[in-house]
Amino acid sequence: MAEALRHVGISKLVLHAWERRYQQPLAERTETGRRYFTADQVYRLILLKECSDAGYRIGTIISLPIESLAEIARAHHKLINLTPLLDAIRRMDAIAMKTLLEEHLAVETPAEFGKATVAPLMKEVGRQWSEGTLSIAAEHMVSAEIRGMLSICLNSLPLDPAAPKAIVATFEGEHHEIGALLATLLARNAGLAAVYLGPNLPIDDIVSAAEASSARVVCLSCLIGKARNLKPRLERLRQTLPVPIEIWTGGPGFSEAPVISGIRHFSEIGEFEKAAETLARGEKAPSRRHAARAD
Ligand code: B12
Known part of the structure; x- marks a missing residue:
């Protein structure tokens, strides 16, 4: 027990406090009453400790399944990774921000850069912006840089003239375009000849663009909007x-x-990538003409 607790980084007192307060046994007992941990319980404790260090209240996470705890811990690690970048953005230090983003891009593929750096970074930028800890100017600075970098990533993936075509846009009134750019990048990475048309496009223009370009699929991104509209x-x-x-x-x-x-x-970006790969391979992606949701 002592060895496991040292490994986890909590004391016996903390373990007992968690068990008492939240009425959750976190260890097993032998027939003679000695306490011990299974490997799963040690892993669970490590995750609980990590989530607690990340600012989560033990009371709200102690009953979560291991997979959910692991997901929280992973998101926290990613955020720690992004901390220097977020600091540079907060200081409005464009040079440091660009250098750090380029460092990410140097070790990540374009698709990884989009999914593992851009998406969590922009989410955190949005959170801090809505909390008032990040200025609108800082958000604009990072959005402009990310748009540019995603365009560079897109250009690094050749457009195959023989591949099924896709067009990507947002509806009129939707100015958030980083999700659409990311979808274009991932679709092209999956083998489609995906072209980004930009945000804020009227429906008639989307239709004529799809017809004129012989698109097999129209992809749309939307971050805000009411279901009724x-x-x-x-x-x-x-x-x-x-x-x-x-x-x-x-x-x-x-x-x-x-x-x-x-x-x-x-609702899962991985499902989108799989569908794009299927279409690119020439197999028609499963048609969802009836009750069509991938989630
Ligand atoms: C940057 C930003 C802006 C920029 C956009 C710049 C640009 N050129 O794109 C500007 C300043 C223009 C802006 C404006 C506004 N914004 Co804004 N913005 C953001 C911010 C910080 C990041 C958005 C982003 O780029 N995300 C990066 C992408 C990659 O992430 P994502 O879109 O979530 O994508 C993931 C999935 O959704 C999915 N996905 C997305 N698209 C697609 C498409 C396909 C086909 C597929 C398969 C998957 C997919 O894949 C991604 C990876 O998993 C978000 C914060 C946030 N939490 O998202 C707020 C946010 C979206 N904005 C918000 C608001 C309120 C606004 C404004 C109304 C503010 C205002 N009062 O003016 C306006 C509205 C403008 C408009 N009419 O569209 C709110 C929306 C709240 C809500 N649900 O209603 C947010 C959530 C901020 C917040 N926390 O309050 N914004």
Whole structure:
């Protein structure tokens, strides 16, 4: 027991306090009453300690399954990684920010950079901005840099003229474009000839662009928006766009929108990548014309 607790980094007193306060036995007992840990219990304690160090209250996490604790701990590690970057952004130090972003890009593939650096970074920027600890100017500075870097990443992936085509955009009024840029990057990385059209696009323009470019799929990103506004737009897009052209949506704005026949929503970016790979390989991605949600 003592050895395990040393390994975890908590004292016997802390262990007993957690068990007493939250009525959760965290160790086993032999028939003779001696206490011991299984390997899973040690792992669980390590995760509880990490989450508690990250600022989570033990009372709110002690009953979580191991997978959820591991997810919290992973997100915390990622954030620690991003701390120098977030500090540079807060100081409005554009040179340090750019250097640190380039360091990430030097060791990550473009797709990893998008998923493992850009997405968590922008989420944290948004959190700090809404809490008032990060200025609007700082958010604009990082958004502009990230847009530029994602465009460079996109250019580093060649457009295969023989690959099925995809176009990516956001609806009129939606100015958040980093999610759409990321979707373009991942679709191209998966083998589609994905082209980013930009944000804020009227439905008729999306339809004519899809037809003119012989797109197989139209991808839309949406971060904000009310289901009651998005539903009629999605329905109109589906009705106007010829049926063989698929519509794939992603982003938190669309996650509240109702299921619409013929539209496939992705709440997991990995599922989107898989669907893009399937389409690129020439196998038609499973049609979701009825009750179509990938989640
Ligand atoms: C940068 C930013 C802006 C920039 C955008 C710059 C640009 N050119 O893109 C600017 C300053 C323009 C902006 C404006 C506004 N913003 Co803003 N913004 C953000 C911020 C900080 C980051 C967004 C971002 O780029 N994320 C990076 C991407 C990669 O992450 P993501 O979109 O979540 O993507 C993941 C998934 O959603 C998914 N995904 C996304 N798109 C797609 C598409 C497909 C096909 C698929 C498969 C998957 C997928 O994949 C990603 C990886 O998992 C967010 C914070 C946040 N938590 O997101 C706020 C945020 C989205 N903004 C917010 C708000 C309120 C606004 C404004 C209304 C502010 C204002 N009062 O003016 C305006 C609205 C503008 C408009 N009409 O669109 C709120 C939205 C709250 C809400 N739910 O309603 C947020 C959450 C900030 C907050 N915490 O309050 N914003």
